[in-house]
Amino acid sequence: MSHHKIETKSLGYSYPDGHVAIKNISFSIHHGESVGIIGANGAGKSTLLMLLMGILFPNQGEILVGDVHVTKNTLSMIRQRLGMVFQDPDDQLFMTTIYDDVAFGPRNYRLDENEVEQRVMNALETVGISHLKERAPFKLSGGEKRAAAIAAVLSMEPDVLIMDEPTAALDPKSRRRLINLLKGFEHTKIITSHDLDMVLEVCKRIIVIKDGEIAADGNGEDILTNADLLDACGLEIPLALQNCPVCGVNKDKERWVK
Amino acid sequence: MNSMANFSNTLYNMGVMNDLARKDTPIHRIHPLAKVLTTFVYLLILVSFDRYEISGLLPLIFYPLLVFLFAELPAGPILKRILFVEPFIIGIGILNPFFDQEIVIIGGIALSRGWITFFSIFIKSGLAVTAGLLLMATTGMDKLAAALRLLKIPRLFVLQLLLTYRYISLLMEEVARTIRAYSLRAPTHKGVHRSAWGSLAGQLLLRTLDRAQRIYQAMCLRGFTGEYHTGEDAHMQWRDFIYVISWSIFFVIIRLYNIPMVIGALLMGVIR
Numbered sequence: 001m002s003h004h005k006i007e008t009k010s011l012g013y014s015y016p017d018g019h020v021a022i023k024n025i026s027f028s029i030h031h032g033e034s035v036g037i038i039g040a041n042g043a044g045k046s047t048l049l050m051l052l053m054g055i056l057f058p059n060q061g062e063i064l065v066g067d068v069h070v071t072k073n074t075l076s077m078i079r080q081r082l083g084m085v086f087q088d089p090d091d092q093l094f095m096t097t098i099y100d101d102v103a104f105g106p107r108n109y110r111l112d113e114n115e116v117e118q119r120v121m122n123a124l125e126t127v128g129i130s131h132l133k134e135r136a137p138f139k140l141s142g143g144e145k146r147a148a149a150i151a152a153v154l155s156m157e158p159d160v161l162i163m164d165e166p167t168a169a170l171d172p173k174s175r176r177r178l179i180n181l182l183k184g185f186e187h188t189k190i191i192t193s194h195d196l197d198m199v200l201e202v203c204k205r206i207i208v209i210k211d212g213e214i215a216a217d218g219n220g221e222d223i224l225t226n227a228d229l230l231d232a233c234g235l236e237i238p239l240a241l242q243n244c245p246v247c248g249v250n251k252d253k254e255r256w257v258k
Numbered sequence: 259m260n261s262m263a264n265f266s267n268t269l270y271n272m273g274v275m276n277d278l279a280r281k282d283t284p285i286h287r288i289h290p291l292a293k294v295l296t297t298f299v300y301l302l303i304l305v306s307f308d309r310y311e312i313s314g315l316l317p318l319i320f321y322p323l324l325v326f327l328f329a330e331l332p333a334g335p336i337l338k339r340i341l342f343v344e345p346f347i348i349g350i351g352i353l354n355p356f357f358d359q360e361i362v363i364i365g366g367i368a369l370s371r372g373w374i375t376f377f378s379i380f381i382k383s384g385l386a387v388t389a390g391l392l393l394m395a396t397t398g399m400d401k402l403a404a405a406l407r408l409l410k411i412p413r414l415f416v417l418q419l420l421l422t423y424r425y426i427s428l429l430m431e432e433v434a435r436t437i438r439a440y441s442l443r444a445p446t447h448k449g450v451h452r453s454a455w456g457s458l459a460g461q462l463l464l465r466t467l468d469r470a471q472r473i474y475q476a477m478c479l480r481g482f483t484g485e486y487h488t489g490e491d492a493h494m495q496w497r498d499f500i501y502v503i504s505w506s507i508f509f510v511i512i513r514l515y516n517i518p519m520v521i522g523a524l525l526m527g528v529i530r
Contacts, residue, residue: 050475053479055475055478055479076481079478079479079480079481080481083479084479086472086476088472090428090469091469091472091473091475091476092473092476094420094421094424094425094473094476094477095400095424096276096398096399096400096420096423096424097276097400100400100488104477104480104482105480105481107487107488108480108481108482108483108485108487109481110487134280136276136277137424138424138427138428152480153480156480156481
């Protein structure tokens with residue numbers, strides 16, 4: 001299914017103030033892959049996501065979704081296929097009820113109201129919050145808001161899910177629920193996060209970004225067990241792979257390398 | 259500090275009106291546009307009354323009363339909101355008795371004309387606020403916005419209204435957080451010192467702009483092109499037209515004839 005492929009070719013972007021955020025980034029993500037994009041604060045992760053979604057346009061290089069270039073003319077089509085979940089769900093839930101919010105995308109594409117309802121209910125059931133459909137977004141808990149934001153994107157039935165820090169500000173139980181949910185999705189997933197334990201569980205492939213450039217691109221377990229690489233990029237080995245601080249027992253790294 | 263918490267609480271409770279709007283009663287089922295138009299005619303008639311008029315105004319209370327009953331709304335939340343506005347109304351009208359001291363005699367009681375205008379303002383504003391609240395509580399913000407769009411109100415204004423409604427609670431939270439952070443590091447100050455006003459307001463503005471931009475991006479990513487769709491059937495039905503027309507006729511009759519006077523005269527005639 002090559003039409004779901006996302007490809008960037010020597011991508012470069014600098015902000016109007018001259019700050020160079022992205023330098024020469026090339027990668028290609030295939031259908032069904034789950035890719036974690038990690039890096040220190042200010043490494044360029046969020047800028048990269050904005051370039052993929054066509055919120056920003058690159059100064060150099062190009063982005064292809066399937067065989068289509070991301071340009072102003074193709075944005076409507078691109079955005080139907082790529083769904084992005086924002087870091088702060090409040091930025092994304094702007095309607096007065098959850099139902100209307102999840103319906104916002106499908107209605108903008110002028111779908112029939114029956115089809116809209118079906119999609120909304122499917123999306124809400126997938127994330128397990130169909131009982132909240134009549135509630136106002138500002139009355140929900142952090143975990144529920146996150147679920148609603150994901151449903152709002154799922155209702156557009158995208159091929160690719162792009163998420164910016166999906167586990168940020170979630171309590172441990174909500175985080176676990178989210179991880180299980182993400183693992184169940186068959187979409188192509190692109191996830192940026194500092195929660196490396198989550199990335200380790202959800203993403204088979206990891207791209208490490210340092211100062212706007214790709215520092216490493218490869219198998220998730222290989223990268224997340226490479227202490228020197230992570231250290232050089234302002235990161236550290238996921239807690240799940242670190243030795244126990246209380247009893248000093250060595251973690252069985254083999255468990256992760258399947 | 260406390261008052262700020264109360265204020266954001268009040269705003270938080272604004273959602274109650276929207277919750278009420280999801281009830282299913284004969285009034286709720288009326289097309290939003292019909293309700294907007296009826297409210298509009300009501301307000302027009304209301305403000306067209308002379309400022310010395312009181313008795314002629316009184317029959318206008320039937321409209322909010324009937325809507326209130328048929329929409330099965332709870333009295334508490336609505337009354338609380340009307341009371342919330344009353345101090346402002348009193349503030350506007352309270353000087354009238356001092357400026358306009360000409361004496362008139364009504365039913366044997368000598369009253370300055372200022373007091374009459376004050377009561378007139380008081381009743382008019384109270385009814386206007388009630389009509390607005392009832393419109394909100396029987397229609398809901400989303401449908402209200404859709405109705406405004408049907409009236410060809412520019413979409414920019416309608417969106418502005420909707421987003422303000424949605425995000426005012428977040429803005430208030432942000433204000434509350436900022437002030438809390440300030441007061442924790444300035445424990446001896448009462449309130450915010452004027453030297454910090456500028457930067458505080460500036461910070462809030464910048465954060466608001468940032469958020470506005472992110473919200474706009476989120477909307478664009480989900481196919482937003484400036485038009486706002488609620489998925490409702492856009493057409494008014496005959497019962498919606500009847501609703502608007504019969505209320506309008508009722509309002510106009512009230513405007514043309516002073517009903518309490520007419521009834522009074524009739525009764526007097528019968529007694530004689």
